[in-house]
Amino acid sequence: MASLRCIRELSRRATTVLSISQTRLISSIRGLELSGKSITQAEAPVQNRPLTRDFLWYSRSQGRQFASKSNGTDESSEGEDEEEMEVEREYSPAEIGYKVMGPLKSSERLFKPYEPVFAVVQIGSHQFKVSNGDSIFTEKLKFCDINDKLTLTKVLLLGSASQTIIGRPILPDATVHAVVEEHALDEKVLIFKKKRRKNYRRTTGHRQELTKLRITDIQGIEKPEPEIVLKPSKSADTQQPEAELVG
Amino acid sequence: MALRGAWQFQKLVVSYCNWGGSSRGIRAFMESELPALIEKNPQLEVATELSRGQHPYLKGIYRNRNERVVCVKNMDPEQVLLNATRLRNSLGRKVVKLRTRHVTKHPSVQGTWTTAVKF
Numbered sequence: 328m329a330s331l332r333c334i335r336e337l338s339r340r341a342t343t344v345l346s347i348s349q350t351r352l353i354s355s356i357r358g359l360e361l362s363g364k365s366i367t368q369a370e371a372p373v374q375n376r377p378l379t380r381d382f383l384w385y386s387r388s389q390g391r392q393f394a395s396k397s398n399g400t401d402e403s404s405e406g407e408d409e410e411e412m413e414v415e416r417e418y419s420p421a422e423i424g425y426k427v428m429g430p431l432k433s434s435e436r437l438f439k440p441y442e443p444v445f446a447v448v449q450i451g452s453h454q455f456k457v458s459n460g461d462s463i464f465t466e467k468l469k470f471c472d473i474n475d476k477l478t479l480t481k482v483l484l485l486g487s488a489s490q491t492i493i494g495r496p497i498l499p500d501a502t503v504h505a506v507v508e509e510h511a512l513d514e515k516v517l518i519f520k521k522k523r524r525k526n527y528r529r530t531t532g533h534r535q536e537l538t539k540l541r542i543t544d545i546q547g548i549e550k551p552e553p554e555i556v557l558k559p560s561k562s563a564d565t566q567q568p569e570a571e572l573v574g
Numbered sequence: 575m576a577l578r579g580a581w582q583f584q585k586l587v588v589s590y591c592n593w594g595g596s597s598r599g600i601r602a603f604m605e606s607e608l609p610a611l612i613e614k615n616p617q618l619e620v621a622t623e624l625s626r627g628q629h630p631y632l633k634g635i636y637r638n639r640n641e642r643v644v645c646v647k648n649m650d651p652e653q654v655l656l657n658a659t660r661l662r663n664s665l666g667r668k669v670v671k672l673r674t675r676h677v678t679k680h681p682s683v684q685g686t687w688t689t690a691v692k693f
Contacts, residue, residue, distance in 0.1 A: 438578050445683045453675070461678040473663055474576045488684060509575045511664035514671045537672075539665075541578065 425449055425481035428471055429504075437476070437506060437543045442553075446545045447484035448503050454483065457503065457542045467536035471507050477540065479503040485548040492548055501547030505540040513537055575665050580637070581617045582665045586658065587633040589623040596647035600630040603651040603658075611658060618662065632658055636666025 425448075438460070445458045450465045457463060471477060482501035485492040492498060512534040520529040575582045588604065591597040604622065612620050629647040632654070636642070642661060646654045685691070 441680055443680070443683045455676050457676070458678060458680055458683060460680075461676065463677075464672060464675040474579065474581075486683060491684075506576075506579070508577060509663055509665045510660075511575075512660070512669070514669050516671075 425451070425479060426468065426471075427478045427480055429476035429478055437504075438541075439544070440553075442545075442550050444485070444487045444545050444548055444550050446482050446486070446501065446503050446547075448479045449481040449483060449497075450479060457545070459542060459545060461542045462508065463505075463540045463542065464537045465540060466538070467510060468507070468538045471538075473507055473509065475507045477505045477507060479505060482547065485545070487548055488551060490548060498547060501545075503542060504544040504546070505542050508539040508541050510536065510538050575636075575663055577665060582637045583618060583634060583662050584637055585619045585621065585635040586661065587621050587623055587635070588630075589625050589628070589633065590630040591626050591628055592624060593626060594629070597630040599649045599651050600646050600654050603654040606651055607655045611655070611662075615662060632661060634661035634666075638666045640666035640668075642666070 440460075442459045445456055447454055447456050449455075450463075450468075453465060455463050468477075480497075480502065482498045482503055483494050483496060485494075485498060485501055492501070494501070513536075515532045515534050518529075518531040518533060520531075521527065588600065588608070590600045590604065592601070608620070612618070629645060632644045632646055634642045634644075642664075644657045644661065646657060649657070
């Protein structure tokens with residue numbers, strides 16, 4: 328709505344400006360803005376008071392349109408540059424979240440039984456103490472799909488029952504392997520704002536996008552060998568109750 | 575939506591109306607984006623249902639026999655694709671507030687600390 332009002336005002340004032348300065352015809356808003364610039368540069372010394380007010384308002388309104396990035400049909404060409412600049416910010420696919428994507432999971436058995444080894448791993452700005460078989464909920468990770476294998480490269484600490492390896496700040500040789508289980512939305516939280524006696528009340532809903540990772544393997548530390556528990560055979564089982572009864 | 579490697583999302587039911595205007599988006603989705611979705615997810619069964627006079631919806635059936643229904647009336651095909659992808663990406667669990675971000679069965683490796691532990 329504000330943009331429509333701006334456009335109407337602009338066209339009105341532009342016609343007045345045109346009638347005085349006799350520049351070329353204005354067809355689109357882009358053209359308006361260009362000619363507006365040329366007018367300010369060329370006609371600056373010759374302005375009357377109402378004209379200067381118009382120009383100031385004009386340039387300010389142009390600035391406002393730039394910043395607001397509203398439903399731009401004609402402004403979209405200028406708005407796009409700003410948006411592109413924002414998106415290009417440093418979003419290299421995996422390094423920002425300290426994860427590297429491995430290939431998609433094929434029919435391999437990745438899910439091993441529990442090993443008593445833990446690691447402190449950082450994803451984005453959150454750190455977790457993970458072990459084999461744990462699940463972690465992180466902020467939504469782009470560039471990875473369900474059932475993708477990830478390697479979490481930023482490992483700060485490794486520990487087992489006998490050893491602890493502390494990184495300064497990270498351990499370069501340690502890796503933690505994980506698999507993406509789901510990308511889902513959290514439950515809706517209602518954000519309610521109120522200022523009493525001021526007739527101000529706002530309600531917003533928000534659902535955070537999360538990714539669930541399942542940790543499969545921790546590498547970089549010696550793992551204790553699993554104890555092999557000998558299961559008693561069936562013949563021994565049938566004999567034992569008899570022995571107990573007798574004893 | 576794969577729990578330990580097993581896909582949880584089993585079936586997607588696309589219900590639409592061939593007359594109503596609220597189904598326009600989903601009809602366009604079925605022509606343009608649904609074949610690509612089927613190709614990318616070979617493990618998924620997709621069924622289309624015609625229900626005349628009703629608003630369109632997407633129904634997702636999961637392995638825990640949970641059904642999630644999303645109404646897609648008056649949506650663009652891109653929004654319908656987003657909703658379908660969200661259904662496909664989630665496990666069938668109930669949407670509840672997270673208690674902790676770290677779910678584990680073995681919280682301690684070196685022994686839980688108490689005040690009696692001496693290093």
